[in-house]
Each structure stands twice: as C-alpha cells, then as structure tokens.
Amino acid sequence: MSDPYAAxxxxxxxxxxxxxxxxxxYLRNHHPSAILQYASQFRLPLTNTVGGYGEITIQRxxxxxxxxxAVTDGAFSGCRAWTEADGWxxxxxxxxxxxxxxANAYRYTLQEAFEVARRVVEIESACSEAEVAAIRARIGGQA
Structure with a gap:
C-alpha cells in the first residue's frame, strides 16, 4: 500500500x-504496520457465488x-476453532x-493463522456452495 493515509x-x-x-x-512516531499490535481479530469473508454471507475469524x-x-468460526457462544491433524x-x-x-486453539503466529484461515475459507466456501446446490436440486426435483 503506497498511500500512507490509506494505510x-x-x-x-x-x-x-x-x-x-x-x-x-502512536503512528506519528512509528511505522503504520506497528499498530497491528492493537488488533484483536480479523474477519475473512467466505467466497461463494450463491449469495449469503459467512466468515472465518482470526482471534488473538x-x-x-x-x-x-486461533482460526475460529466467530461464534459469540460455543466458539469453535479450526484444528489440523498434528499429533495433538x-x-x-x-x-x-x-x-x-x-492452548490447542490459540496456537498460531499471526502469519500462520492467516495461512490456515485462507485454506479454511476455500474449504468452507466450497462446502457452502455444494450445500446450496444440493438444496436447489432437491427443491427443483432433480435429487
């Protein structure tokens, strides 16, 4: 991002x-990226073509x-974290x-969490689209 005001x-x-x-x-004396220490979560929207909205949340x-x-479903109650098979x-x-x-939920660095979240967005987006397609097929009498 080349425009410091936009950053x-x-x-x-x-x-x-x-x-x-x-x-x-703080930004008057530090690089804009230093402010990220104040962030407590990031939200990544699901990419689907069928409408609706969903997101994956990265929480500190x-x-x-x-x-x-942690990479979470963002729920206020009964929050779930994405885990990957690793022995734990x-x-x-x-x-x-x-x-x-x-300890098992909040296990990633911020960079690792973004990498995992991007994979989860792909998986959840595909699942969402497949579920909608199946519902549409049943409603249309094609299933």
Missing part, C-alpha cells in the same frame, strides 16, 4: 474506535495466549474451544 485508515478500521486517538499518536488469545492466534488433535476440522483447550 492509516485501513489500520484504524481494524481496531476499536475508542483506541483511535492512541493509535494516531487472551492472558497467557496474548501473542497467539484427532484431525482437521472444527472443534469447540472448550473441548480442546485454549
């Missing part, structure tokens, strides 16, 4: 409004996990954070 506005859009004054003061951990990130979890897929524990 600042993009960064401000990622953080809660009550922190904007602090962020602007709290307390002991403040420097780690049973397999890849959505699992309730309450079932796997925060």
């Amino acid at each position: 600042v506005e993009m960064i401000l859009s990622l953080i809660p409004e009550q922190h904007h004054d602090l962020a602007r003061e 951990g709290e307390d002991l996990y403040h420097d780690k990130w 979890t049973a397999g890849s897929g959505w699992q309730y954070i309450s079932d796997i524990g925060r």
Whole structure:
C-alpha cells in the first residue's frame, strides 16, 4: 500500500474506535504496520457465488495466549476453532474451544493463522456452495 493515509485508515478500521486517538499518536512516531499490535481479530469473508454471507475469524488469545492466534468460526457462544491433524488433535476440522483447550486453539503466529484461515475459507466456501446446490436440486426435483 503506497498511500500512507490509506494505510492509516485501513489500520484504524481494524481496531476499536475508542483506541483511535492512541493509535494516531502512536503512528506519528512509528511505522503504520506497528499498530497491528492493537488488533484483536480479523474477519475473512467466505467466497461463494450463491449469495449469503459467512466468515472465518482470526482471534488473538487472551492472558497467557496474548501473542497467539486461533482460526475460529466467530461464534459469540460455543466458539469453535479450526484444528489440523498434528499429533495433538484427532484431525482437521472444527472443534469447540472448550473441548480442546485454549492452548490447542490459540496456537498460531499471526502469519500462520492467516495461512490456515485462507485454506479454511476455500474449504468452507466450497462446502457452502455444494450445500446450496444440493438444496436447489432437491427443491427443483432433480435429487
């Protein structure tokens, strides 16, 4: 992003409004990318052609996990995290954070979380489109 004003506005859009004054003061003395330390989550929309809206959320951990990130479904209650088979979890897929524990959910660096989230967006987008296609086929009497 070559326009520094656009970069600042993009960064401000990622953080809660009550922190904007602090962020602007910080940006006067630091590179705009440094403000990302104030972000607590990122939302990646599903890419589907059938309509509707869905998203994958990358959330920063709290307390002991403040420097780690989880890829979640973004639910306010009963939040699930995406896990990948690696010896710690049973397999890849959505699992309730309450079932796997925060250490297993908030396990990624921010860069790793974005890489995982991009893969999950592809998977969930394809699943969403397939589900809508199946419903349309049943309604149309083709199934």
